[in-house]
Amino acid sequence: METKEKKKRKAKGTVYIKDELCKGCGFCIEFCPLHILAFSEKFNAKGYHPPELIDDDRCSGCDICGMYCPDFAIFGEKFK
Amino acid sequence: MGKTDTLNKTAEVRTPAENPVDKYLRMDRMPHIWCPGCGIGSTVNCFVRAVEDAMIDIKKLAIVSGIGCTGRVAGYMNLDSFHTTHGRAIPMATGVKLANPEMNVVVYSGDGDLFAIGGNHFIHAARRNLDIKIICVNNFTYGMTGGQVTPTTPQGIIASTMPYGNFEHTFNLPFLAESCGAVYVARWTAAHVKQLTKSMKEMMSKKGFGFIEIFSPCPTLFGRRNKIADGLEHMIQFKDKCKIKKGASAKEATFDPDNEIVLGTFVNTERKTFMESMNDRYEKVFGPKYVRYGEE
Numbered sequence: 001m002e003t004k005e006k007k008k009r010k011a012k013g014t015v016y017i018k019d020e021l022c023k024g025c026g027f028c029i030e031f032c033p034l035h036i037l038a039f040s041e042k043f044n045a046k047g048y049h050p051p052e053l054i055d056d057d058r059c060s061g062c063d064i065c066g067m068y069c070p071d072f073a074i075f076g077e078k079f080k
Numbered sequence: 081m082g083k084t085d086t087l088n089k090t091a092e093v094r095t096p097a098e099n100p101v102d103k104y105l106r107m108d109r110m111p112h113i114w115c116p117g118c119g120i121g122s123t124v125n126c127f128v129r130a131v132e133d134a135m136i137d138i139k140k141l142a143i144v145s146g147i148g149c150t151g152r153v154a155g156y157m158n159l160d161s162f163h164t165t166h167g168r169a170i171p172m173a174t175g176v177k178l179a180n181p182e183m184n185v186v187v188y189s190g191d192g193d194l195f196a197i198g199g200n201h202f203i204h205a206a207r208r209n210l211d212i213k214i215i216c217v218n219n220f221t222y223g224m225t226g227g228q229v230t231p232t233t234p235q236g237i238i239a240s241t242m243p244y245g246n247f248e249h250t251f252n253l254p255f256l257a258e259s260c261g262a263v264y265v266a267r268w269t270a271a272h273v274k275q276l277t278k279s280m281k282e283m284m285s286k287k288g289f290g291f292i293e294i295f296s297p298c299p300t301l302f303g304r305r306n307k308i309a310d311g312l313e314h315m316i317q318f319k320d321k322c323k324i325k326k327g328a329s330a331k332e333a334t335f336d337p338d339n340e341i342v343l344g345t346f347v348n349t350e351r352k353t354f355m356e357s358m359n360d361r362y363e364k365v366f367g368p369k370y371v372r373y374g375e376e
Contacts, residue, residue: 021110023116064273067274070117
């Protein structure tokens, strides 16, 4: 287990979410290649649950969520 | 904001307000009116990324839309955009292209606008090989007027004007475009974002009449009547049922919701464009005194 801990990948990127634009369609959560997004507990002004990053160590910043989002509410970015 | 400003910042101090697609969109008009689970927004996202990848000068990019859900794309994009009368997006784009030959003109419209009311314009623009690009978002129904049956509704699908299921034959749009002489024909779905972006980029950097058909879920008026619970379920169906075929012919790309759906690039050829044919002809008739139009 310890070796696994050591080999644990550092996050290569992250996602940014504009909660107020989200309409809760769930595209980003379903199609995230690493399955590290999930609906959050909070509500936005329209009553939808915006997504949140549940495992921010694994995000690769691939921007697939950004390409899927029909509401321009999320995008991923690789760290420089 | 300049590009260097964003590059110098580390990712930690960026805010969610700096989405890279924002500069292409009129953010004061957001949130848009498309339903939750609609795929049009995803296609716009892909289009913006394709424009960025193809390094097209956005000052020389015009987008023309007709009427309908997809017709609203022109209103949401921060480019030279025209929201024209129903079905007449291609005539408008023809005018823009002929008056300003250096412009890249994109028609972004729905299946009802481009093929039901505006079918004739599509045929003739493809025949002339005008240098315009057509992006057709096909949601199999008239989304803005109540879910009536369209020329692209698959057989057996229930629509508000076909309560016992549609029995008409379905329009095969890629085959139509190919037979009319389009030089680039492809079909994707809103669930194939990577391939769609690549295909749009390929089309945008090509000369001549390009056509991409994009299947998109319509949860409110198509899915609700056809036992597809929401947009996400329809997107997953697209992922499961669609098969990407290399070098497939457009003729076999019929659409039947029960069988597999063929996706891919069907046509990628070269042909003289309208402007080139005109210049060649007039040069032949008038001799060297003729100044070629629209060429540097």
